[in-house]
Amino acid sequence: MRWEELDQEPCSLARTLAVVGDRWTLLILRDCFLGVRRFDEFEKRLGVTRHVLADRLKKLVSHGVLKKMPYQQKPLREEYRLTEKGLDLHTVVLSLVSWGDRHMADERGSPVVHVHKGCGRAMRPLTVCSECGEPVGARDIRVEIGDGWKALEESLLPLHRLPQKG
Amino acid sequence: MRWEELDQEPCSLARTLAVVGDRWTLLILRDCFLGVRRFDEFEKRLGVTRHVLADRLKKLVSHGVLKKMPYQQKPLREEYRLTEKGLDLHTVVLSLVSWGDRHMADERGSPVVHVHKGCGRAMRPLTVCSECGEPVGARDIRVEIGDGWKALEESLLPLHRLPQKG
DNA sequence: CTTGACAGGTTCTGAAATGGAACCTACTGT
DNA sequence: ACAGTAGGTTCCATTTCAGAACCTGTCAAG
Numbered sequence: 001m002r003w004e005e006l007d008q009e010p011c012s013l014a015r016t017l018a019v020v021g022d023r024w025t026l027l028i029l030r031d032c033f034l035g036v037r038r039f040d041e042f043e044k045r046l047g048v049t050r051h052v053l054a055d056r057l058k059k060l061v062s063h064g065v066l067k068k069m070p071y072q073q074k075p076l077r078e079e080y081r082l083t084e085k086g087l088d089l090h091t092v093v094l095s096l097v098s099w100g101d102r103h104m105a106d107e108r109g110s111p112v113v114h115v116h117k118g119c120g121r122a123m124r125p126l127t128v129c130s131e132c133g134e135p136v137g138a139r140d141i142r143v144e145i146g147d148g149w150k151a152l153e154e155s156l157l158p159l160h161r162l163p164q165k166g
Numbered sequence: 167m168r169w170e171e172l173d174q175e176p177c178s179l180a181r182t183l184a185v186v187g188d189r190w191t192l193l194i195l196r197d198c199f200l201g202v203r204r205f206d207e208f209e210k211r212l213g214v215t216r217h218v219l220a221d222r223l224k225k226l227v228s229h230g231v232l233k234k235m236p237y238q239q240k241p242l243r244e245e246y247r248l249t250e251k252g253l254d255l256h257t258v259v260l261s262l263v264s265w266g267d268r269h270m271a272d273e274r275g276s277p278v279v280h281v282h283k284g285c286g287r288a289m290r291p292l293t294v295c296s297e298c299g300e301p302v303g304a305r306d307i308r309v310e311i312g313d314g315w316k317a318l319e320e321s322l323l324p325l326h327r328l329p330q331k332g
Numbered sequence: 333c334t335t336g337a338c339a340g341g342t343t344c345t346g347a348a349a350t351g352g353a354a355c356c357t358a359c360t361g362t
Numbered sequence: 363a364c365a366g367t368a369g370g371t372t373c374c375a376t377t378t379c380a381g382a383a384c385c386t387g388t389c390a391a392g
Contacts, residue, residue: 006189010277012266013196013259019270020262021189023172030179034309039369049351054370075359077368082304085269090304091293092265093179095257096186100178103251104185108314111176115308119298123307126296127257132285133292133299138248138256141289142281143200148274205340215380220341241388243339 010149019063020089024048025056026096032066032086033093037079065089094125176315185229186255190214191222192262198232198252199259203245231255260291 007018020026027046036042042053057080060066065086068078094114101110101124116123129136173184186192193212202208208219223246226232231252234244260280267276267290282289295302 007270011196012263012270012277014193014266015270016262016266017189017192021192023183023187026183026187027180030177033304040367043369049353050370051352051372052350075357075368087304088268089265090307091261091291092258094293094302094307095261096182097178099255099258100180100182102254104173104178104181108312110312111178111315113310113312115310116295116297116300116302117306117308118300118302119295121295121297122310123298123302124296125257125293125302126299127260127291128294129282129285129287130290130292131282131287132289134282134284136260136282136284136289136291138199138253140283141256141260142283144279144281144288146274146276146279149277206338209340215382216341217343217381218379241339241386 016092019060019065020092022056024052025060026093028053028056028060029065029086029089030093032080032082033090037081039080060086091125095127098125182258185226185231186258188222190218191226192259194219194222194226195231195252195255196259198246198248199256203247205246226252257291261293264291 006021007015009015009018020029024046027048028042031042031045036045039053039057042048042057043050046053048056057066061068061080064083066080067083069081070076070078097112097114113122114124115121127136128134129140134140172187173181175181175184186195190212193214194208197208197211202211205219205223208214208223209216212219214222223232227234227246229251230249232246233249235247236242236244263278263280279288280290281287292301294300295306300306
């Protein structure tokens with residue numbers, strides 16, 4: 001499978017990875033959420049080569065995750081900002097960070113703390129069911145085929161075994 | 167920056183990407199959550215080369231995300247199963263899928279539906295604050311330096327500008 | 333007892349992506 | 363006139379990847 005074919009896959013995860021499924025892209029997005037907007041700032045903070053950085057920014061713009069906004073004329077200078085579509089990736093970044101905090105931290109603890117402006121406290125993201133509000137984990141969910149995709153059932157989901165304890 | 171240095175970074179996102187920051191790894195994990203356990207099943211479903219598949223499975227085992235369990239002797243055959251650490255990645259996968267459903271779906275809608283066993287309804291994952299239970303988005307959170315990392319403040323977070331509308 | 337099949341890999345080779353550095357193009361400031 | 367800055371592009375050596383063939387241990391059929 002080629003990278004370019006990925007956004008045609010009958011799988012929302014594959015389609016998302018077509019946009020952000022790359023180590024540099026997610027690090028760029030992390031910095032976007034911290035307020036970084038300019039080419040040379042990304043370069044200094046990430047240690048990525050300019051070539052790759054230019055390529056990833058271009059892809060993110062073409063996918064509508066970032067947009068270029070002029071911040072001065074003469075000479076024209078543009079900065080990269082998150083669109084609403086890009087801001088919506090916050091839960092993805094947050095869940096990745098949260099997993100790292102739980103499973104990859106050293107004795108110094110979490111490098112950054114997320115403070116919820118609403119209640120003022122340090123928070124961790126919790127994933128809950130949109131319907132009943134209860135927290136959900138891997139074992140609480142069953143996967144079924146979407147209505148528009150019944151014809152492809154066999155190729156989509158040959159298996160429905162859920163991961164159990166042990 | 168080299169891939170191998172990534173898990174030493176003072177950033178939980180970078181450390182997480184050291185484990186799963188690769189397009190094939192996340193597709194492998196998707197299939198794990200659907201119940202796929204054996205080498206040749208992964209190969210058929212993913213269209214990945216055997217070389218890369220063997221490499222990624224080995225890395226996931228070495229990071230403690232998957233474990234090899236024998237399911238027969240003579241000849242010894244082993245299958246790959248999610249550990250608790252691996253099951254804990256479910257929220258990551260779920261948030262990626264959910265973003266794809268919202269922003270990358272075509273007219274046929276979501277390929278798969280997640281049913282919450284607890285309440286029996288089709289659900290979307292909602293990210294809420296662990297402290298007050300309110301839903302959180304990108305604009306509801308402020309980032310601060312963790313206690314163990316104050317000394318590195320400048321290199322960690324030169325900027326605290328938050329993405330605003332427009 | 334030879335042939336074939338199967339699970340689960342490893343080895344080989346050419347193509348693609350990446351890292352590192354140099355170069356380019358407007359402009360501004362001294 | 364010269365240096366500096368933002369935002370790239372070009373070039374080349376190294377690394378990684380895709381695609382295919384090959385290897386090993388076991389069983390089952392003819």
